[in-house]
Amino acid sequence: MSLLKVRGLTKRFEGLVANNDISLEVPDGSLYAVIGPNGAGKTTFFNMISGFLPSTAGSIEFAGRDITRERQDKIAAMGLVRTFQLVQLFKGMSVAENVELGCHLATKGGVAAALVRPFWYRKQETSVRDTARELLDFVGLGSQADHDAELLPYGQQRLLEVARALAAKPRMLLLDEPAAGLNTQETDALAVIIQKVNAQGITVLLIEHDVGLVTRIAHRIAVLDFGRKITEGTPDEVKQHPEVIAAYLGTEEGADA
């Protein structure tokens, strides 16, 4: 079964067609990646799916529901949760508090109640705190729970973002260039975490520049170039595709990167 179905998705900015008639289906439970060179239209595609940008044409269906014109908060509440290319943490809060706020997206009262803290809310706080700690352990940040989130090294801030997104109990997690700015070691750690998330039954859709990471962990890959989907398939199929080698990977050697 496909959890996400995108049909003919198109976005025009004035004269520029950033996404041109893109169709794809993400199987439930899969780890699916969208790759492509700078300006290929990956972020635009993500922004439309997550409700941050209206499409010019086409349709988006998530878990059997049409979400083409749905608001971003409604989409997140349905279980389609995203992270951002640039880390967006809540400033002035601890690592644990950042994840707790993510939990409140999935609990009674939402973020507003978390800030006001009425009586009924305080009762559910303990479980939220426990969940946040579990998620921090899951991404390897358990020992930094009480640290100031802003002072974490960049690589760990990215992991914190993943923990916060998981706190919202996603059915599908959209990761926008999660390896951007990470060194090799951090990228390897991230790859393991993404695979662990997927092994828990959460469908993962990621946009990534790091072809090595994607071909290592993704089940299927769609390749965008100049706003079009030029091919889609398993990592091996995609790496062999002549248009991919020419347009994106540049050389045969690059295809194995």
Ligand SMILES: Nc1ncnc2c1ncn2[C@@H]1O[C@H](COP(=O)(O)OP(=O)(O)OP(=O)(O)O)[C@@H](O)[C@H]1O
């Ligand atoms: N708000 C906007 N207004 C006008 N043009 C835009 C806007 N957003 C994106 N574009 C253009 O659409 C095209 C696709 O951009 P997009 O950011 O989706 O590509 P990308 O594949 O995510 O690139 P990168 O890897 O650099 O993030 C680019 O030519 C970009 O300049």
